[in-house]
Amino acid sequence: MSTNTLTITQPDDWHLHLRDGAALASVLPHSAAQFARAVVMPNLKTPITTTEQAIGYRQRILATLPGHLMFEPIMTLYLTETTAPKEIDAASKSGVVRAVKLYPAGATTHSESGVTDLGRCARVFEKMQQLEMPLLVHGEVTHAEVDVFDRERVFIDDVLIPLRRNFPALKIVFEHITTRDAVDYVQAADGAIGATVTAHHLLFNRNSLFIDGGGRPGMRPHHYCLPVLKRETHRCALLAAVASGNSRFFLGTDSAPHAKGDKEAACGCAGCFTAASALELYLEAFEEANALDRFEAFASFNGPDFYGLPRNTRRITLQRANWILPAEFPYADKTIVPLRAGETLRWKLQG
Ligand code: NCD
């Protein structure tokens, strides 16, 4: 008999893009309706590179939060080649910044200030290791000669393995993993390593970039994100990983809003907006993997355990119910198209 309701500890989102200003005001209520906490990515137009900036950004998030919602933003710093070890001290003391994000320069949205030569960050990594401050990695190389679909695999060999050899006690989260290679690496690696997995990488393979739900050909900009969707064998490896119950894997939506016109363009932005139905999307994937009983640990336990934070105590209920996800949501003075816009979802968060 299939389960019709699922009551679990309230989940957190360990990888979220909230933007700023009017865009922040548009997307924040969606995440706060689903999650108790979220790790907020620092890749604003002017990146959040200092603790002082992170504290200011956190205050803007909290000031924007509608009064009836509870939500704790967990802040991150954007690593640059000029980040100083004393900035890590300040971050650690703040009690507000809990991780540092590595964007290889040029890898994704607003990554221009990211890192080209990791050697320049050695003193920062030593300090992070000492203070047990996790490094969140966007795990893709950006060399023009590497095929876009191979960027994650090459990153493991060329960047991640040497980095972890040099800093074996550095806590690392391999963000939004997309390949069997990443799953295998995370499962076998020694030391403190975790990985976030998005709903879209669990639900879709790269065919969905070029074929619609009915099998008709066409470019689908709302399925374009970074790291880009991979082939079906990789999607199956991700599903198997989360269904295995391995505590190294946890929920991170990578919900990344861009206005409709910026996606439906000659050179469209990367990012899937999933915040409005994140838990419902994940449940479809876990149901496909026959692993609904593994969802609570993935969504609500493994993340806080990795970060050394308390688990949430509030409980939420998801119910099996068909409903149609709106075609668009307001986004500042524009609109945003969510992933699965206008389609029927099979689960609904109650309350
Ligand atoms: C993210 C964004 O738009 O900020 N885009 C994406 O496709 N995931 C950046 C990122 O996390 O790579």
Ligand code: ZN
């Ligand atoms: Zn992201």
